[in-house]
Amino acid sequence: MRCDQARTDLSLAADGELPGERAGPLAAHLTTCPSCATFQARLATLRQRLRLEPLGAVPDVAPGVMAALRHRPPPPAPAPSWPVPVPEGGRGRRPPPVPGGRRRVLPVAAAFLAGAVVGATFVGLGGRRPAQVAMADLPARVVAAQQGLTSLAAEVSLVERNWHRRVPERTFAGRLRYRAPESLALRLSDRTAYPSAAWVRDDVTLVATGERWWTRGPRGCPAEAQPDCTPRAPQVRLVQRREPFADHTPAPLDLVTPVRSFTPAAAPAPLGTRRVGGRDAVGVATTAAQVAPLLAGLAPAGNLRAFHPADPAELWLDRDALVPLALRVAVAGGGERRRWAVARGYPDRPGQVVLELTLRGLRLNRPLEAGAFPPPPAGARAEDAGFRDAPPPAAGGGASPGTAGGGGAGPGVGVPDPTWLPAGFRPYRAGGAGGGRGPRVAVRTWTDGRAWVKVRATRDWPGGRLFGDLGALVRPLGLGAGVAYASEDGGRVAVHGGGTDLVVSGSLAPSGLARVAAALPVAGRPVPGGWAEAATATLPEARAASPGLLRPRAPAGFAPPAVRVDGEVATLAYAGAGTRGFLLVQAPGERLTPPLDADASGVRVRRSDGRWSPERGELEWVEAGRTFDLRSATLSLEELLAIAASLEPA
Amino acid sequence: MTKGPKVQEPEPDVVRAAMAGDLAAFEWLVRCYQAHVWRFLRHLLGDGALAEDVTQETFLRLYRHLPGFSWRSKFSTWVFQIARNAGIDALRSRRRHDRLLQALPTPPPEPAPDARAEAWAAVAALSPKLREALLLVEVFGFTYREAAQVLRVPDGTVKSRVFQARTRLTAWGAEEGRAGEV
Numbered sequence: 001m002r003c004d005q006a007r008t009d010l011s012l013a014a015d016g017e018l019p020g021e022r023a024g025p026l027a028a029h030l031t032t033c034p035s036c037a038t039f040q041a042r043l044a045t046l047r048q049r050l051r052l053e054p055l056g057a058v059p060d061v062a063p064g065v066m067a068a069l070r071h072r073p074p075p076p077a078p079a080p081s082w083p084v085p086v087p088e089g090g091r092g093r094r095p096p097p098v099p100g101g102r103r104r105v106l107p108v109a110a111a112f113l114a115g116a117v118v119g120a121t122f123v124g125l126g127g128r129r130p131a132q133v134a135m136a137d138l139p140a141r142v143v144a145a146q147q148g149l150t151s152l153a154a155e156v157s158l159v160e161r162n163w164h165r166r167v168p169e170r171t172f173a174g175r176l177r178y179r180a181p182e183s184l185a186l187r188l189s190d191r192t193a194y195p196s197a198a199w200v201r202d203d204v205t206l207v208a209t210g211e212r213w214w215t216r217g218p219r220g221c222p223a224e225a226q227p228d229c230t231p232r233a234p235q236v237r238l239v240q241r242r243e244p245f246a247d248h249t250p251a252p253l254d255l256v257t258p259v260r261s262f263t264p265a266a267a268p269a270p271l272g273t274r275r276v277g278g279r280d281a282v283g284v285a286t287t288a289a290q291v292a293p294l295l296a297g298l299a300p301a302g303n304l305r306a307f308h309p310a311d312p313a314e315l316w317l318d319r320d321a322l323v324p325l326a327l328r329v330a331v332a333g334g335g336e337r338r339r340w341a342v343a344r345g346y347p348d349r350p351g352q353v354v355l356e357l358t359l360r361g362l363r364l365n366r367p368l369e370a371g372a373f374p375p376p377p378a379g380a381r382a383e384d385a386g387f388r389d390a391p392p393p394a395a396g397g398g399a400s401p402g403t404a405g406g407g408g409a410g411p412g413v414g415v416p417d418p419t420w421l422p423a424g425f426r427p428y429r430a431g432g433a434g435g436g437r438g439p440r441v442a443v444r445t446w447t448d449g450r451a452w453v454k455v456r457a458t459r460d461w462p463g464g465r466l467f468g469d470l471g472a473l474v475r476p477l478g479l480g481a482g483v484a485y486a487s488e489d490g491g492r493v494a495v496h497g498g499g500t501d502l503v504v505s506g507s508l509a510p511s512g513l514a515r516v517a518a519a520l521p522v523a524g525r526p527v528p529g530g531w532a533e534a535a536t537a538t539l540p541e542a543r544a545a546s547p548g549l550l551r552p553r554a555p556a557g558f559a560p561p562a563v564r565v566d567g568e569v570a571t572l573a574y575a576g577a578g579t580r581g582f583l584l585v586q587a588p589g590e591r592l593t594p595p596l597d598a599d600a601s602g603v604r605v606r607r608s609d610g611r612w613s614p615e616r617g618e619l620e621w622v623e624a625g626r627t628f629d630l631r632s633a634t635l636s637l638e639e640l641l642a643i644a645a646s647l648e649p650a
Numbered sequence: 651m652t653k654g655p656k657v658q659e660p661e662p663d664v665v666r667a668a669m670a671g672d673l674a675a676f677e678w679l680v681r682c683y684q685a686h687v688w689r690f691l692r693h694l695l696g697d698g699a700l701a702e703d704v705t706q707e708t709f710l711r712l713y714r715h716l717p718g719f720s721w722r723s724k725f726s727t728w729v730f731q732i733a734r735n736a737g738i739d740a741l742r743s744r745r746r747h748d749r750l751l752q753a754l755p756t757p758p759p760e761p762a763p764d765a766r767a768e769a770w771a772a773v774a775a776l777s778p779k780l781r782e783a784l785l786l787v788e789v790f791g792f793t794y795r796e797a798a799q800v801l802r803v804p805d806g807t808v809k810s811r812v813f814q815a816r817t818r819l820t821a822w823g824a825e826e827g828r829a830g831e832v
Binding site: 050314 | 657676685688713773
């Protein structure tokens with residue numbers, strides 16, 4: 001291959017427009033031609049320079065445009081050739097003509113300009129006042145909306161694109177059933193027209209009820225090995241004696257109310273309101289990382305494609321019940337995203353919609369049909385998850401630590417009564433887990449609708465780290481006279497008491513879980529010196545130990561940081577909604593360590609030359625005699641650069 | 651804050667509502683596209699304040715032409731087509747205006763504080779034909795076919811202009827800048 005042809009092809013390849021048969025010869029040429037390899041590297045750097053353009057203040061022309069339009073007659077609209085969406089009750093008819101022949105012009109909420117409230121509904125042409133939806137408190141409303149939700153039934157349709165090069169689009173139809181607090185049935189039937197009978201249909205069933213869950217579907221198999229690698233017989237998995245609200249159960253409660261996608265409170269970007277499946281919906285622009293708990297719920301078994309954490313996702317929630325009605329995930333742009341897709345064999349194009357989920361025929365809080373939660377197929381072999389239900393103590397029956405939840409497994413300690421629970425919460429399942437070689441754990445739960453709280457307690461904790469799987473980075477919380485520790489995202493609160501270790505989890509906001517922990521009659525002690533969390537610090541402690549410590553200025557949508565100080569190294573961990581989060585590590589130093597990522601490239605960070613390692617999601621730079629390492633598996637380089645730019649003395 | 655190369659398509663329902671005269675829907679479209687349009691025009695025109703005026707003009711034209719949107723192209727492509735036409739009109743009238751201002755001294759060029767700014771300064775030195783093709787494909791992530799629709803030229807022309815633009819920029823060392831290699 002000649003160099004001029006190779007360079008033309010490199011330009012095409014950069015835009016994803018190189019014909020497949022030319023890729024091989026081009027790659028071969030690059031291995032022997034350093035000059036063209038340099039050209040390729042220069043194209044990549046050029047792209048990075050041009051795509052990451054600091055825009056500064058983008059002018060807002062919308063007020064001027066809209067003011068001008070309000071003084072003009074509306075455009076002469078042709079007769080629409082599409083079905084006009086109309087409010088319920090007017091199905092199939094066009095909205096009534098507005099007297100005077102002029103189309104009704106909906107007012108635009110003035111507050112939209114302040115960024116807190118979105119404007120009028122797009123299609124509320126039936127004479128009602130357009131709905132205005134306050135967005136700022138949406139996360140809190142999602143959390144609150146769980147309470148009082150007793151059941152849900154909906155028909156589900158799902159379109160998935162680019163799972164495999166030979167199967168550009170797959171369509172699924174199915175149904176979702178939910179009964180509070182944790183029974184859920186999801187069935188998806190694969191309606192795809194596959195290229196041949198060699199491809200196995202991705203029919204999937206998940207049924208979770210109180211103490212049991214089962215799934216049926218094809219065995220998971222990488223897309224690039226399709227169609228041959230999927231066994232023809234579906235796999236059935238049945239688990240009994242499950243702990244209530246167990247972490248590892250594939251019961252995707254975020255399909256019912258996307259609580260984990262909105263805690264800690266993420267600042268939602270409003271998309272307005274529209275009708276979805278005959279209901280008023282409010283939309284938010286988010287990312288695949290934020291709605292990861294919901295996306296994960298769609299594939300309890302079988303083979304669904306993966307999504308990049310930065311992929312933009314549009315989520316439409318029922319305006320009142322805040323149940324998901326529609327979700328669209330599109331392909332994010334950028335070279336890293338392209339590499340990610342190539343590595344997985346997805347023929348994704350930037351902007352292409354690769355997942356469309358819609359819930360129709362939504363029925364809330366109505367009785368479900370018989371057989372909504374079918375039993376597992378006959379003959380399925382059951383795994384025992386080891387939980388033994390035991391009735392909680394009778395109300396007012398002198399419940400004291402040591403009596404509650406003393407079930408068949410004989411836990412050495414019960415769960416004391418909290419003196420506070422959210423209004424409406426009532427006891428749900430209780431019992432014991434563990435034993436054998438592990439600690440014996442007593443469990444109590446309380447619910448209201450889809451909302452739940454769980455307390456696990458043990459007297460057998462061997463130590464070394466906190467009970468409750470909080471992770472290495474925790475946040476100390478002052479609780480009355482004692483101390484508790486919250487996980488990065490605030491979703492778990494652990495208390496290391498004298499003789500008792502316990503952990504509080506649930507679908508409440510982090511402040512609610514902390515309040516439940518404070519209402520338990522166990523005084524929390526600081527973790528002993530040898531435990532993994534002993535380096536946990538508060539921000540003021542970290543500042544004292546690490547002069548010159550910087551921290552991001554109030555990053556929107558993230559919980560307060562979990563802080564660690566190990567010698568002169570300070571680590572700040574921020575968790576956001578879904579799987580969003582980042583880590584900032586600061587240490588004395590004058591130079592960066594050698595790069596671990598072959599694709600590392602130079603980038604300007606805070607007026608100095610930094611390094612971006614896309615595979616590791618790591619942005620590093622040196623500033624004032626300190627090295628900075630800003631890392632995330634779920635945030636884009638743009639977001640990390642914005643966080644870096646906002647760093648200020650802690 | 652920086653912007654990535656993702657010009658999204660709006661919900662068809664929103665476009666339809668706007669076509670039916672719903673101003674709230676139209677305002678939503680303005681808000682979706684104004685940053686992209688302004689950024690495109692700023693580089694096309696080389697003048698942020700002029701770009702702001704032309705952005706506003708773009709959306710007024712968009713509103714006028716909305717009933718004629720035929721769904722044959724992507725909506726985003728169509729928006730950029732209108733923005734480009736408005737930009738070219740502005741360039742023409744500015745040339746007339748410039749002749750009147752020839753006596754005035756030209757402002758000094760903007761200082762280039764970092765490598766990125768140097769790369770953009772090199773883009774500004776490209777001919778408008780190469781520049782607009784490069785912007786659409788490299789910066790806004792349009793395919794050659796979509797960019798060809800915006801520019802009303804054959805696909806192959808876009809391909810060759812983008813390649814020429816890249817060849818020139820790399821020959822000028824536009825991507826090297828002061829950040830250098832790490």
